[in-house]
Amino acid sequence: MNGRVLVTGATGSMGAAAVESLAAQGIPVLMACRNLEKAAAVRESVLGRHPQADLAVRKIDLASLDSVRAFAEGLKADSVTAVFNNAGVISKSYSITVDGFENTFSVNYFGPWLLTLLLLPKLPPDARIVNMVSLTCRFVTLDETTLRPTERAFSQLGTYARAKRSLLSFSLELARRHPQLRVNLADPGVVASDMIDLGHWYDPLADRLFKPLCKKPVDGVQPALRALAAAEGVRYYVGKGDRAVPRRYLNPALDTRIWAETERLIRV
């Protein structure tokens, strides 16, 4: 792979594992993080093991579209050749961002949507875009109204799943609109990260009983790393392989409607 890979959420479990793996391969990385102190710590730790690594850090808050715009404006053309939309969150309760979006949707969907679109003119035409989705996508349906859940319609896992399903829909429509791009989906499985602490009283118990059964971040991020090296798109990277995007997700008319509604909501 040539060029620098932008990794959002590079301070997280799988984000940091991705940075480490890319650094080990001699691939320059731009770590796009909301917490610069945490980012500096991850960078230092990776540099400790890979002193030659080329790791840049910049701030982005995907829960703020102004922050996304500022990040994109500050990026020099041709400085990045691949984008790994890795950052994500499962909000414990209903909350609204400065832009009026539900927080889980903003971080997992609206933020990456806008970031990717704003970066397109600065990327090579055959840039690689890897979007981190989830097996939870299969349990939900999508329509224009689900992009902005009301407090009544909010549920921790349901809203997360619909945000990831929206990112999946975006990926397919992006690939249709920009056939030269290499857009791919990565599904890490269930990974022992902070994200799967859902804020319940039994989390400490789950840590001891459930987390040991989950994948380690370094394993969970492998599908995404393979997707980042893919010669073409659009494939669904999961487990040790990749396959055609599952039929249950193929609905171009829906993708077009979701795209149009997103454009309207973000006022692109």
Ligand SMILES: NC(=O)c1ccc[n+]([C@@H]2O[C@H](COP(=O)([O-])OP(=O)(O)OC[C@H]3O[C@@H](n4cnc5c(N)ncnc54)[C@H](OP(=O)(O)O)[C@@H]3O)[C@@H](O)[C@H]2O)c1
């Ligand atoms: N863990 C799983 O089982 C699983 C399964 C399927 C899919 N995924 C997806 O895999 C990706 C990585 O998850 P993970 O398990 O590595 O989670 P994690 O350890 O919780 O990492 C999440 C990352 O996202 C960043 N982030 C959160 N809110 C942000 C915001 N407003 N702006 C910018 N960055 C923000 C976090 O930054 P801070 O360090 O500042 O908090 C962190 O770097 C996510 O997209 C997740 O949805 C995970």
